[in-house]
Amino acid sequence: MSNYSRYIWFNGKITKFEDAKIHVLSHCIHYGSAVFEGVKCYDTNKGPAVFKLEEHMNRLHKSARAFKIEIPFDVKTLCNATKDLIRENEVKNCYLRPIAYYGFDTLGVHPKNCPVEVAIATLNWGAYVSKEALKQGAKITISPWKKYKSNAFPSSTKASGPYLNSMLAVQDAKSRGFDEALLLNEDNSIAEGSGQNIFLIKDNIFYTNDQSSNILLGITRSTLFELIQELGYTYKIKTLSQDDLFSADEIFYCGSASEVTPIKQIDDHKVGSGKSGEITLKLQEKYYNIVRGKDEKYHKWLTFIN
Ligand SMILES: Cc1ncc(COP(=O)(O)O)c(C=O)c1O
Structure with a gap:
């Protein structure tokens, strides 16, 4: 748990880590119907800075479109959400994980009216390989x-x-x-x-x-x-x-x-x-x-x- 920060941006709100939960019958759990990004924030002499944030959020939207997942937040909103989250979590160096997925509506493979939910997390991850x-x-x-x-x-x-x-x-x-x-x-x-x-x-x-x-x-x-x-x-x-x-x-x-x-x-x-x-x-x-x-x-x- 210590690698994970206090808050997660969850469907538009800064939410306590322990409250950012989804239902076990969410479509994404059964069929992997989610798109995500891996982004990094670095400590610079002008404070924390995210590398190529907009490009990552653009790719998140592009991935979502390919799977007909309609993200209810535009790229600008997701970029601002990321900035707010980093400030709230008071982190300097971190890995960011934005994710958009189909939530619960049906267990059929066709997602029908499954809601699209979105989260952004900050993680304290060191070197990825080692x-x-x-x-x-x-x-x-x-x-x-x-x-x-x-x-x-x-x-x-x-x-x-x-x-x-x-x-x-x-x-x-x-x-x-x-x-x-x-x-x-x-x-x-x-x-x-x-x-x-x-x-x-x-x-x-x-x-x-x-x-x-x-x-x-x-x-x-x-x-x-x-x-x-x-x-x-x-x-x-x-x-x-x-x-x-x-x-x-x-x-x-x-x-x-x-x-x-x-x-x-x-x-x-x-x-x-x-x-x-x-x-x-x-x-x-x-x-x-x-x-x-x-x-x-x-x-x-x-x-x-x-
Ligand atoms: C399969 C795969 N290829 C390539 C990359 C490198 O992509 P990027 O430089 O956008 O992080 C990643 C990283 O997420 C990946 O998972």
Whole structure:
């Protein structure tokens, strides 16, 4: 419980943590009919600031539309709610979890008149993969579970039900002693991590895939495109094969929660020197400076709370 803050924004009101409850027959519990976001707030020298808040709330709405979940609050209201919640909870660094879901009306799969409910929580979450992995690099494994195709679910949305695929992959990875999973597509091309996009670096060029590889088009992924260029490198978007993976000099995962996590090992294969890649760490430092408000040029990506 101590990782969770005092209040949750719940259907328009700042509500005590213990009062933010839903009915056991809510549609979302039975069928995973919910869309959500993972956002981070960082302590800066101008107080707490949320990174790319509006973009995340826009994606929440986009995900909801894909599943015909009509969110009764517009993006501006959700952004203001987030700011109010951070102030009420008096948190500086936190992970934010906005979620919209079908509540209780019917147990039929068709949601009919299920109400759409919305909550935003703040959590005290540290490094997503691990503190050590951020510095020393993570050990990942190719999952026996394949990534679902975007003709089964719209993969570039964040919806709860489809995350069972990620859950299986990360449970398997952890049970075999790895930090994270890497999911492949049916044709064995690279998809993504259970909660991260992937980048490879070879001969000083960055490579990543796109929606044709059934990935979530991460907000961090597109942030990094700009930073990669600013560091003087180029990136290419292509379908990534296992050959690309095993011949890469450096590999890293990225995501709002995972930030820039170097990868040092895939199953028994050492990536590059078997340590965090040098260029990856440079990019990671640049990312940290920006999210922590140390680079004024990028204050445009931060929503300052005070
Ligand atoms: C499956 C998956 N891919 C990629 C990402 C990275 O997305 P973002 O950078 O928008 O956090 C996430 C993070 O939520 C994810 O769950």
